[in-house]
Amino acid sequence: MVGLSIGEKLFIQSGIAQDLRCDGRRRLTYRPLYVETGVIPQANGSARVRMGETDVIATVKAELGKPSPSQPDKGKVFIHVDCSSTAAPMFEGRGGEEFSSELSVALQRCLLGSNSGAGAGIDRASLCIAEGKICWDLYVDGLVVGSDGNVLDALGAAIKAALSNTGLPRVHVTVAAPDGEQPEVDVSDEEFLQFDTSGIPVIVTLTKVGRHYIVDATTEEESQMSSAISISINKKGHICGLTKRGGTGLDPSVILDMISVAKYVGEQFMNRLDSEIAAAEASEAE
Amino acid sequence: MRGIQLSLNQTQKLRLQRALDKLDSLSSKRNSNASVTVADTIPVNHEDGVLKGHGTTELGGQVVATLCGVVERVNKLVYVRSLRSRYKPETGDIIVGRVVEVAQKRWRIDINANQDAVLMLSSMNMPDRIQRRRTAIDELNMRNIFEENDVICAEVRNLQHDGTLQLQARSEKYGKLDRGQLLKVPCYLVKRRKQHFHQLDQYGVNLVLGCNGYIWVGELNEAKDIMMVDQPINAQPNSTNEGQANTPAEIRQNICRIANSIRVLATLGFNITMEVIEEIFNLSRSLDFVVHDMLGAEFCVLVAEREAERRSSSTKRKG
Secondary structure, three states: OOOOHHHHHHHHEEEHHOOOOOOOOOOOOOOOOEEOOOOOOOOOEEEEEEEEEEEEEEEEEEEEEOOOOOOOOOEEEEEEEEEEEOOOOHEEEEEEEHHHHHHHHHHHHHHHHHOOOOOOOOHHHHHEEEEEEEEEEEEEEEEEEEOOOOOOHHHHHHHHHHHEEEEEEEEEEEEEOOOOOOOOEEEEEEEEEEEEOOOEEEEEEEEEEEEEEEEEOOHHHHHHHOOEEEEEEEEOOOEEEEEEEEEEEOOOOHHHHHEEEEEEHHHHHHHHHHHHHHHHHHHHHO | OOOOOOOOOHHHHHHHHHHHHHHHOOOOOOOOOHEOOOOEEEEOOOOOOOOEOOEEEEOOOOOEEEEEEEEEEEEOOEEEEOOOOOOOOOOOEEEEEEEEEEEOOOEEOOOOOOOOOOEEEEEEEEOOOOOOOOOOHHHOOHHHHHOOOOOEEEEEEEEOOOOOEEEEEEEOOEEEEEEEEEEEHHHHHEEEOOOOEEEEOOEEEEEEEEOOOEEEEEEOOOOOOOOOOOOOOOHHHHHOHHHHHHHOOOHHHHHHHHHHHHHHHHHHHHOOOHHHHHHHHHHHOOOOHHHHHEEEEEEEHHHHHHHHHHHHHHHHHHH
16 A cells, blocks of 8 residues: 555545545545446346446356255355455455455445344345255355455445346246255246345445544545444345444444444435446446 | 546437547547557668667568557657557656655655656755755754655656666755645656646645656645754654644645546546646636536536537637
8 A cells, every 4th residue: 555645644634624535525425436237247147336446346146055954944145255466556466365354254244144144134035945955045256356445335336236137047946856855946047037136235334534434435545544334224224234444442422423424324325326226237238 | 548437328428429539530640650559560661771769679571569659760760659658757857756765865766657766865955955965964864854655746867777767856846745635647648848836826736747647736835944954853743733734625625626627637538737727627616516526427528528629729720
């Protein structure tokens, strides 16, 4: 990461305090969002999201699998993130692995809920085909192509867009088998079911610099942060997950305040993202 | 032109395409057959002994280009000049760079080129403004002048035989740049001009267009602290007055507006000069664009259209 001189750091911090950041944004304004869907035709669903220089691609691949014994009526979702070495100089070689695993864990926490499956953003019950026998396994992969701050939010948006672009083939159970054996299935090539994404949350990261919070921080602004909280919020305004980064501790009242700010910002971002996804799918259909 | 990444709706796409086509038609297409890509043969008269310069190679008796660019001929020398490349320094260029390392009797500066540049201690004015030999004490106090990660502007002194670039900062206008932001644009958009320092008094902004693609937009310091000898050596940055450290809101607005004008020009790939920056600045103010909206699709399209108009009117005036 390129360093900043003392004058530049002061400029960034006082800008945030005065509600006018380096590129003219206010504290709670996002950068222009650019969404493209269907970028990877081999995958069941894919999307590319750009926010300034931050560029991420998310793909969804679906395979038939057996549900886990503890949750026989739910499908499985695996999320994994990879940081390309070209995204930032510090990702060269194996430098991006720590950041990738941090992002993967944060996404899992925000979208998949706890280990027992309670409070998940993604509805896994819709992935079940035959209870206890067959379910859909979704492999969600994220690739960070360009990194300029706020990668987690971009990945959350890309996963939401990729899932709304995902078409799962219709599966007919042809031969019902007795317990313990796998039934035969017929996977349709023509009919596709669109994955329902109205319940999928969006991730909002609030970065605390000095005494103020900003949304959608660039790399320079992130270098000045004391701590950051990433909150995933769904359409109903419910919190699906919470992650904290940064070395400085936060007072509980500050966290509650940040949550309420995130709810307000998340609602607007969700609407904007939905309209961008709809526009992207419309232009892809042309 | 590389694809411009903005979410444009249909009308905006059409308008942008029309403006860019108009600019294309206005650009002088002299010697369009002189442009070559890699592995193109360069037509050359073999009877006159021809000197093969940069970007060419001999392949099977033919002179073949190894770069994408324009063929230039000077007497017997034939070379290929690439249009987009890393910064190629020339003596006298004004450069904005960031200090990477404080080494023995020199500072290493990152200037967005193939190699880091070097600023010798002897090429820098001492704080006490006396012309003297640099002593060991001066070498130990180098950090009081420039530290790591400081942004400075300097001039290219010479290019050494092994490719190292030497800078000099012996004038008042060179030195550390404080309180502002550094922008990075492709270096071929900043052409060499007479003036690279622009002090906009009416806006309170100091603008330095570095030939290497680094552009500094910052606050204008009216009172420059020249006598630094009396300052303590371990000056903590937090001890400077808080009130003095905050940029006034008006000036900050202007800084951000000018920075966004430069960003828009870089996105569209237009040459960055003072006139164009000022025009875009005034355009955004007259149309009451909020500073942040200047990076949106609508303003980009407006800038492209305005530039096409400006160039067509200037060619009409000339021709």
